[in-house]
Amino acid sequence: MVLFANDNVEVIYDANNYELLQVWRGYVPTELFREVIDLSVSFVRNNRVDLLISDTSQQKVVSGSDADYAALVLGMMLGYGLKAMAFVLPHDVFTRFSLKKFADAGHGDQVGYFEHLEEARKWSRFFK
């Protein structure tokens, strides 16, 4: 089920696997970034979501404050029942730095980073 879609972002829910997938493309301005994050938080609160995958492979740089915001709400989502979050790593040099800032915020073993979507899904089986 597609929850959101435009040129920069798609948010897709797979009800069979309880997986929420965010696919980011290009530069996503703050307003849109936070809108999608908030939508995801809301969906996790109201539905069963075991795994959140953020596919950032085509995403461009994210501001420091947006990275902080995403790190902050992840704690909330884990509280709502989310079991794990996986990132598909960005190709873009600067987005990697943005993601590192997110990673430095913590959340330990429940967050994984992968080169490909398939690896992320394989890893998520440990949380089922």
Next chain:
Amino acid sequence: MQSFPLPSVFEALHLVMRNFPDQFTEESKLEVEALLEHCLHGLEKSSEKFLGTLFIKAIRKHIGPSVSDENIYLRAFEVPQIELFNFLIKEFPFVREAQSLVNRSIAQLARGHKEVLVLDIGIGLGVQMQHLLKELAAVDSLQRVVLVGIEPFKDALDECARQLENGSYPFLFEFHPLCAFVEQFDFELLKPLREAVSGPLIVNESLALHHIKFLADRHKVIQKVRALDPLAFFLTEPNVDHYEPDFVRRFQNCYNHFFHIFQVIDQLPAGSREKNGLKLFFGREIEDIIGGKDFDRSEKHEPAFRWVEKLKVAGFSMVNRYVGLPDELGCGIDVRYNPLVEGIDFKVGNETVVSILQAACAQE
């Protein structure tokens, strides 16, 4: 996996520099911001991050203000100028050992002569010449040493004169301070001195000629030195092309050069306060090389082979008359004779950071 590989600071900086000077969009400013945040995190423990921060600082005026202010972080590493200068002279091996090698070689050339005339271009505070006079004090034959110091900054020259004239020497010593930019200096003024001294003329410049802005003036100065018919002309210069007009290539050269210098600083037997202060000191050079407009820039280094070209065009030939090449300098520095430029390389890994050249008047 729980962590992931990050690109190098150089890789990211290289992308940033492609936007220089006037193509910084809102998106590319965020890229700089992301890189800067990465660099500021653990800055004091990583030379790569320190260097990255200095490069961003150097081009800051083209990017505009950001959320993270590198100046606030960097200010914590400031060390008083005089303390830093002393540290640079005493502890920084490139300066200390290069000048020491040149001085030993000059003293060797002075042996057997009763009088010697030394011309130091860019004498500064005269630190190298004070050490040279100590070397010359051990040359038994010398009865008279005449030193001419050319220096554009009067305060430095006055201090230099005070220091040199306070020394006691086993020979008759004369110091002639001449306040001028060497490219504007009238070398004819030296002719009477040249005739009044019976011994040879030896010319030295250490980290001075690269301050001459135009290549034509560099050629002219070297030709004027040649016209004085010196026994030797010593040059100590950073071996890097910061004359390069293409900005991205100049950035690559600059990053590579200072990356290797910072590797050496990290290995110095000193505290982190001095080391970081020294890195910050080199930030001013980076600002000149990267942030300055071409006409205003003063740190226009050239690689050794270009100085050799100029010397040869002027009628010099390169000579290998160095005395006391140090075996081991530590801090990852190798000192080697380089047959390609016929000079001495101070190398860190594969990178020659500083070169010493010795030229003599070619046989006509």
